Amino acid sequence: MAFIEFRNVYMSYRQDLMQRAGYGRSAANRRRLSQRNAVAGRHRFRSGGDDGYALRDVSFGIDRNEFVFIIGPSGSGKTTLAKLLIREAYPCSGEVIIGRRNIHSMPRRYIPELRRKVGTVFQDFRLIPRRTVAENIAFALEIIGTRRSEIDLQVQNMLAMVGLRDRSDAMPDELSGGEQQRVVIARAMVGSPGILVADEPTGNLDPENALRVLQILSRINEQKTTVIVCTHDDTIVNLMQKRVIVIRDGVLTSDQRVAGYDMGADEPYSERGIFY
Amino acid sequence: MRRKRVRKSITFAMRWRAFLRSLRETFINILRHPFMVITSIVTVTFMLVLLGAFAVFSINADLIVRRAAQQPPIEIFSEPGLEKSRAEKIRLALEERDDVIDLRVLSPEENLEEFRRGLGEDGAKTLQYYNARYLPWSFIVRLSDPDPEQAAALAAQIRGVPGVAEVVYNSDLIAGLSNLSKTLLVVSAVIFVILSGVALFIISGTVRASVAARGEEIEIMKYLGATNSYIRIPYMLEGALIGFTGAVLGCTILILLWQRIYMHLMSGTAVTSFLALMPVKQMAPLLALITLPLGVLIGSIGSVVSMRRFVKV
Ligand SMILES: Nc1ncnc2c1ncn2[C@@H]1O[C@H](COP(=O)(O)OP(=O)(O)O)[C@@H](O)[C@H]1O
Ligand SMILES: [Mg+2]
Numbered sequence: 001m002a003f004i005e006f007r008n009v010y011m012s013y014r015q016d017l018m019q020r021a022g023y024g025r026s027a028a029n030r031r032r033l034s035q036r037n038a039v040a041g042r043h044r045f046r047s048g049g050d051d052g053y054a055l056r057d058v059s060f061g062i063d064r065n066e067f068v069f070i071i072g073p074s075g076s077g078k079t080t081l082a083k084l085l086i087r088e089a090y091p092c093s094g095e096v097i098i099g100r101r102n103i104h105s106m107p108r109r110y111i112p113e114l115r116r117k118v119g120t121v122f123q124d125f126r127l128i129p130r131r132t133v134a135e136n137i138a139f140a141l142e143i144i145g146t147r148r149s150e151i152d153l154q155v156q157n158m159l160a161m162v163g164l165r166d167r168s169d170a171m172p173d174e175l176s177g178g179e180q181q182r183v184v185i186a187r188a189m190v191g192s193p194g195i196l197v198a199d200e201p202t203g204n205l206d207p208e209n210a211l212r213v214l215q216i217l218s219r220i221n222e223q224k225t226t227v228i229v230c231t232h233d234d235t236i237v238n239l240m241q242k243r244v245i246v247i248r249d250g251v252l253t254s255d256q257r258v259a260g261y262d263m264g265a266d267e268p269y270s271e272r273g274i275f276y
Numbered sequence: 277m278r279r280k281r282v283r284k285s286i287t288f289a290m291r292w293r294a295f296l297r298s299l300r301e302t303f304i305n306i307l308r309h310p311f312m313v314i315t316s317i318v319t320v321t322f323m324l325v326l327l328g329a330f331a332v333f334s335i336n337a338d339l340i341v342r343r344a345a346q347q348p349p350i351e352i353f354s355e356p357g358l359e360k361s362r363a364e365k366i367r368l369a370l371e372e373r374d375d376v377i378d379l380r381v382l383s384p385e386e387n388l389e390e391f392r393r394g395l396g397e398d399g400a401k402t403l404q405y406y407n408a409r410y411l412p413w414s415f416i417v418r419l420s421d422p423d424p425e426q427a428a429a430l431a432a433q434i435r436g437v438p439g440v441a442e443v444v445y446n447s448d449l450i451a452g453l454s455n456l457s458k459t460l461l462v463v464s465a466v467i468f469v470i471l472s473g474v475a476l477f478i479i480s481g482t483v484r485a486s487v488a489a490r491g492e493e494i495e496i497m498k499y500l501g502a503t504n505s506y507i508r509i510p511y512m513l514e515g516a517l518i519g520f521t522g523a524v525l526g527c528t529i530l531i532l533l534w535q536r537i538y539m540h541l542m543s544g545t546a547v548t549s550f551l552a553l554m555p556v557k558q559m560a561p562l563l564a565l566i567t568l569p570l571g572v573l574i575g576s577i578g579s580v581v582s583m584r585r586f587v588k589v
Contacts, residue, residue, distance in 0.1 A: 088499070115501030126496050143502035145294030191501075 001100060002061025003226060004085070004195065009094035011055040011080055011250075016090050054080045056250045058094070062228065064194075067221045069237050070230045072247040078230035081247070082122070082199045085228075086115050098195070116144060119188030121198040125180055127172040127187075134159065134168040137187045144191065158186035162216055178209030185216060195226045202236055210236060294506050301510035302517065305486045312482045313518060319478045320522025320574065321529070323471040324567045328530040330464045331566055334457075336553045341457045350427060350445040352434055354413040357384065362439045363413040369437050370415055375426055378418035384411040412441060472574055475519075479578030483515050487583060511579045519575020520568065527567040531560045 055077045062068050070078055083089035084096050087103055095102045103114055127136050134155050141151045159165045162182035172180060181201060188196055198217060202210035214236055221227040231237065237244055246254040306313050352370070354363055363381075370379055382390065385408045419426055431443040487494065497507055535556050545551055554562075 086499070109503075112501040112503045115499065120499075126499060128493055128496060139496075140500045142297055143294065143497050143500060143506060145290030145292070145297070145506075147289070147293065187500075 001097070003064040003066075003099060004062040004228075005095070005097040006058050006060050006081075006084075007095045007097065009055055009058045009084065009091045009096060010053055011077075011084065011089060011091045012052050013054055013080075013089075014052055015092045054250050055084075055091070055247075058247070058250070058252050060245055060252060060255055062226060065221070065224055065226055067218065067227045067240075067242045068229070069240070069242055069244045070228060070247060071232065071234060071237055071244060073232055075249075076232075076247050077250040078232075078247060079123070079199050080250075082120060082197045082228075082230055085195075085197050086118050086120055087111055112144075116191050117193050118195045118197060119191065119193035121181070121184045121188050121196070121201055123200045123203055125172075125184050127180065127183065129172055132169050132171055133164060133175070133183050136172065136183060137190050140187050140190050154190050155186075158190045161189070161219070162186045163212075176209075177204050178206075178212065181205065181209075181213055182216065185213070185220075189220060189225070193225070195228070196220055197228045197230070199230045200232070201229060202231060202233055207235075211239075214240060295509065298506060298509040299513065302513040305490070305510055305514050306517070308489060309482070309485060312485055313514075316478050316482045316518045317522045317525065320475050320519055320571055321525040323475045324523055324526030324571060325529050325533075327464075327468055327471055327570075328526060328563055328567055329533075330460075330467055331563070332530065332534055332559065334460045334464050335559070335562065337460050338457050339554055340551060341454060350417045350419070350430065350443065352415040352417065352440060353442045353444070354415075354439050355441045356412050357409045358413055358439050366413070366415060366434070366437050366439055369434060370417060373430065373433075375420045375430070376417050377420045378416075380416040382414045382416070384408040384413060387411045387414055472570075475522075475574050476578045476581065479515050479518055479575055480582035482518065483511050483579040484582040486514055487511055508583055511583055512576055515575040515577075515579030516572050517575065519571035519573070519578070521571075522575075523567045523571025526571070527564050530563050530567070531556065534559050534563075 058077075058081070070081060072078055080089060084091060085098070085103075090104055096104055098114070098118070103110075106114075128139065131139065137155045137158055138151050141154060146154070155168075156165075159168050162185055164179060164182055164186065167175065167179060172183070175183065185196075185198070185201070188198075196217070201213050201217065205213065210233070217227055217229060218240070243257050244254075245252065246256075352366070354366060360383075363383075367379070367381055370376055388406065388408045388411055391411075417430070419430065427445050431445060434440055434443055494507055538553055538556055538559075542553060547555070
């Protein structure tokens with residue numbers, strides 16, 4: 001069994017929303033849910049492909065300490081995949097397994113533990129505006145009760161790793177996009193998670209900064225962390241010569257363990273010119 | 277950089293440090309909207325003063341009822357000149373009852389003596405030749421509870437004992453006082469429920485504002501793997517602290533007020549009088565015991581109410 005496994009995962013934002021609102025937990029709620037579906041469901045919570053699924057029958061496995069790209073055009077379900085990994089989203093069928101554990105069926109009280117084990121970098125950064133760079137990184141350790149001296153040490157380590165030592169007292173809005181991206185990576189890694197998931201880490205960056213971020217990610221991977229990078233940017237993929245999983249409209253279309261991803265190999269993909 | 281297993285690394289020390297950090301957060305939260313916090317504290321203070329006033333009233337009424345119920349004891353008179361052996365049977369019947377806490381038996385001679393003393397020197401002279409033979413035995417009984425039904429039951433039983441001529445007790449007074457005490461209890465309970473509801477509402481509003489002001493930060497905390505309890509503690513403490521501060525203020529006001537009222541009302545009354553009120557020294561700890569836990573409880577519940585909906589992983 002692989003370290004991380006997706007098994008026939010289907011995910012629909014509409015059903016996820018309903019579930020969170022408490023629908024579907026009891027017979028009465030299920031009835032209410034189906035009535036709502038009939039009246040307004042599709043219409044109100046429409047998402048993903050034609051049948052409302054953001055992910056459809058997605059299965060793959062990732063080994064410990066692997067470096068994997070998940071690529072696909074915008075709207076294909078990459079972010080959804082990342083959210084599933086920290087239980088920010090729930091599959092409506094199928095399983096997401098990390099370290100032999102189905103993370104969506106385990107009790108809620110294990111969610112914090114999961115999120116400490118899976119460091120994530122999302123496109124919206126999620127930095128706290130009124131805290132400095134160093135404070136933002138320290139925050140991840142503060143909330144789990146790490147000793148102050150340990151926090152200071154780790155924060156310095158992380159700042160050094162992402163090359164932001166001299167910016168430690170800056171506020172997030174004083175940083176460039178590339179710098180913010182690196183702060184977020186530092187915060188995700190400060191608790192030494194076993195897994196790092198980066199969603200569009202080079203999204204809005206110029207090539208120089210993008211390269212820098214990739215170097216940081218690959219160094220993290222060398223230090224025994226499983227790294228998953230979601231991106232629509234095929235140039236960086238070609239640069240790295242790593243395993244590539246392609247996903248389109250919520251469906252996994254190719255999984256190449258061979259080094260180097262050739263766009264031509266995924267014909268319909270490049271034909272439609274969806275990479276931008 | 278070596279990977280550590282997360283489960284092992286969550287130690288008690290970490291939990292403790294996390295707790296101390298959330299304590300600091302509590303004060304930061306409070307300083308962020310001082311006006312709302314003060315309003316909540318004032319509300320709690322006001323509510324507890326009102327509630328405490330009723331409590332003071334009830335406590336004093338109860339005190340007087342209890343004293344009054346024992347003040348007019350039940351008196352049982354035998355037929356005049358009853359033989360000692362038959363009087364003994366009446367005494368035994370009374371002693372058998374569990375609710376009799378005090379029994380005094382006066383023989384006809386003792387009654388005559390008492391009678392004489394009551395009349396003073398001149399009267400005593402006129403009773404010179406009066407014979408105890410024409411006087412009854414009397415039994416003075418105190419009951420454990422100032423309960424009129426109990427008194428009536430006792431009266432009914434003792435009337436049936438041969439040799440008993442009359443049972444005298446002031447049922448109306450006992451019943452009236454007892455009813456007053458019960459009414460006060462009900463009114464206090466109603467007031468308590470209403471005021472608690474109001475205080476709960478205000479506190480939960482304040483805490484909700486606190487939570488809302490940091491909604492984004494709470495989301496980030498959850499995303500980074502903070503536990504629910506870590507996120508909730510600052511808001512719980514904020515509510516509890518508001519409740520506690522309000523209670524301390526309310527309790528202080530009540531004690532000061534009671535001091536003045538007590539001085540005023542008791543200026544012409546002896547401490548031993550049956551109308552005597554509860555002195556401040558006894559009242560103060562009682563008030564603290566009522567208001568402080570209540571304030572903290574209402575504060576905590578207020579924040580739980582507003583958090584259940586907002587803070588979920
Ligand atoms: N919060 C949401 N509510 C409803 N639909 C969503 C939401 N987020 C994403 N979707 C839909 O799910 C599909 C996959 O989105 P996403 O995972 O963000 O794609 P990607 O990250 O590859 O661009 C898209 O069709 C998108 O419109
Ligand atoms: Mg995305």
